[in-house]
Amino acid sequence: MKGVITSTYGRILKMDSTKKITKKLAGSIGDTAAWMSNIGNELGQVLNSVLTTGEGAGLEELCQGIVTRYENAGQAEPEAIYVDRDCCSQSGVSSVLRLFRPWKFVVCLDVFHFMRRFNCGLTTEHHPLYGTFCSKLSACIFEWDQEDVQRLKEAKKGEWKSSHGGNAPTEALLLASISTGEMAKHCRRRTRAVEEIRVMISGLLESMWELTDTTGLRLVNPDSMHHVWEVQQKHLECIQDPAGVELYTKTGTLQKGGKVLDVLRCGRGSSSLESFHRHQCAFVPGFRCNALHTQMYMLEGVSRWNMNRAKEAVAVVGASTLRTFDVRLMSHLNSMSQRVLGCSLVPEFTPPGKPTGERIAVEYLLAQSNRGDLLVPQQLPEIPTEELEDDGGEPDVTVCQVADLRVGDPDPPICAVEAQVTLEGDSGPRSLDEDIIVEEDDTQDSTSDQNSRCDSRGVLGWDAVDDLAAYLVGLNRTITALSSKEEADIVHLYMALPAMDKEPLRFGQKARKKTVAGPWRAPRKPSGSAPGQQAAERLFMTHGQAAQDPEVHRVSECVCLRLLKEFQQAPNRPKDTRSRTLPIPQSIVVAYSHLKQLLEDSRVVLEKTNVVLIPVNNTTISSWLLRRDKRKDRDMLLQGTILPKRFELAKDSLPEAQTLPAAPVQHGHEAMVFEEPENREGEAVIRPRHSVRSALAQHYQPGSYVWHGNLPPPPSPAWASYQQGHLPPPPPPSPAWASYQQGHLPPPPSPAWDSYQQDYMPPPPSPAWPSYQQDYLPPPPSPAWPSYQQDYLPPPPSPAWPSYQPPP
Structure with missing residues (x-):
């Protein structure tokens, strides 16, 4: 490194x-x-x-x-x-x-x-x-x-x-x-x-x-x-x-x-x-x-x-x-x-x-x-408290800002109004070329109407938008559906909107749903959300929809403007369940949501128009109002101020x-040489693995429990002599064990069990079963096994046990 x-x-x-x-x-x-x-x-x-x-x-x-x-x-x-x-x-x-x-x-x-x-x-x-x-x-x-x-x-x-x-x-x-x-x-x-x-x-x-x-x-x-x-x-x-x-x-x-x-x-x-x-x-x-x-x-x-x-x-x-x-x-x-x-x-x-x-x-x-x-x-x-820095x-x-530059345009578009302010004061009358520049755009079929109004950004067609917004704000605030006449009026006002206001909305992405890998340490585990995504959802998500800024849609912005003018007076604002007057942003959201519900529930409006009201919440409305206040303060403070004229571009x-170079730039330092590891192919020693479980027997004879096949050979005679000399003899069973067995073992089955066995026991095995037993039963036990059984095995089963045989 x-x-x-x-x-x-x-x-x-x-x-x-x-x-x-x-x-x-x-x-x-x-x-x-x-x-x-x-x-x-x-x-x-x-x-x-x-x-x-x-x-x-x-x-x-x-x-x-x-x-x-x-x-x-x-x-x-x-x-x-x-x-x-x-x-x-x-x-x-x-x-x-x-x-x-x-x-x-x-x-x-x-x-x-x-x-x-x-x-x-x-x-x-x-x-x-x-x-x-x-x-x-x-x-x-x-x-x-x-x-x-x-x-x-x-x-x-x-x-x-x-x-x-x-x-x-x-x-x-x-x-x-x-x-x-x-x-x-x-x-x-x-x-x-x-x-x-x-x-x-x-x-x-x-x-x-x-x-x-x-x-x-x-x-x-x-x-x-x-x-x-x-x-x-x-x-x-x-x-x-x-x-x-x-x-x-x-x-x-x-x-x-x-x-x-x-x-x-x-x-x-x-x-x-x-x-x-x-x-x-x-x-x-x-x-x-x-x-x-x-x-x-x-x-x-x-x-x-x-x-x-x-x-x-x-x-x-x-x-x-x-x-x-x-x-x-x-x-x-x-x-x-x-x-x-x-x-x-x-x-x-x-x-x-x-x-x-x-x-x-x-x-x-x-x-x-x-x-x-x-x-x-x-x-x-x-550990001190961490101070977060933005x-x-x-x-x-x-x-x-680009507005501070004087940019020449050989083909200026429609209705551009530009005021040129110089450093020195000019008390005399200015020519028409200095004050107002009126040009016609080739894309317009006719000259613009002089009575047409513009929005705060200077875009024409605001009068039609204002008429539609005024009609929507004037609707009854207590109804839950539009009448046929109201639907027809909304369709008529929508048809008068400019073409740009009829375009479908395109929403931008608020947060990227993508897991960010850790660049300096181990990669972060997939958490389902990227950094900042939860904050974005908390601020902008409203009932499953992402709240937008009112400025992205002119009809929605005009509706918010009219509601803002109406709610400037406190008596005009709605109240909550405790009869407290709501603040202006929340009042706008309440009235706006009602109008949005009326348009969404009208099938005629949805089929004949593309008019929509974008979702908003208190956060987007508050930020929109704050930006408007800052812009108004700045414009008011600069009103009548003689600032430097727009600066010229480079002549x-x-x-x-x-x-960019097509290959990495080579320098004159001595490059670091990394030795390749030695080739040790075929030199690995594979250790034999012994299974803990016993392998399955290849075959066994009836009466024998001694496995053949993969088991280790029987112990040598030396091991038997070692056991006789060093291992203690097995202790005989104590009298308490015999009394315990007699007192706790279950009693022999009742006569009803014999009748139940005769009625419900499965039929005896087929004639092929004895031949199968002779071929696959284990061999008889060795002579040492009966002596071992007498000392350590439990007593033989009751007489009723031989009558029960497992099903074939």
């Missing part, structure tokens, strides 16, 4: 530290480590992972060990390294360069940590405008490739048409449908020039200087932000992309909306190490662990992590699906398949090099404290992404 870790190299290095796993250390190393420092590469692999008492000078041995590893393997020094601190120095020589001397690579500051430093100038991260500030700040730093963004827009446009009845979306709807994850996955970006970033961030701070929430709390703290921006301006050069370094790699393609999109992996920043930190804490099971076990878990976890990343970093034709981490097994398998088949069965595997002697994990910490052993604590430590599923804050194309 050490060889797998010390055989890893990289073109772009990342260095970062975490404190999460240090909380699990126990025994002699408990409370001695301050950081777990990791160095990774652009592929997500980890070059080394050590526990240390402090950053800075405490990492010199770690960094020099990697320098020596590169020199011994003949590897070229890395092109750049991303760090979260010590990126530059007033003396001109960075502290990181001193640690990696004599290397002269480019030291870059991670953009995520650069943006996080601005939080010191904000009042709180829970401000309603915090997300807007982060998105605008990211747009000030990066510019996106125009061709990639346009290709993604075309794919999302085709996807929208396929799910909305062929209707083309507006520009605002199209940009809102593109998530930040899709932008980072399919589009390339690069940092802007230093002066351009400085001007844009200054303009952003000036525009958001006086913004407050509804309570009057400012987003920006003026005194703190002045100091933060003054200090961070010197780091604008540190966040620049290194010149001549290829940051993007194409890992595959993806089909979306009828278009083929490239799947890209970016080597910028230390995001891969942040992801590794979350997994690294899971390497050590339980709450606490001593030094020896921590070292074992760290070696196994990091080696397996690197092997998985190495397999994903190559595009080998005919790659195997073998799931094993045994390097010895894979090496022997490849060597034997080369001799027999002429090819390797695991072509993506490369034998690791010999361990370089670098200290890993706990060894590094013990060396800093002048101890070289891994001591096991004498007694188990107390680390997964966080969006990348360095990716801005020239970005460098093309490199492709």
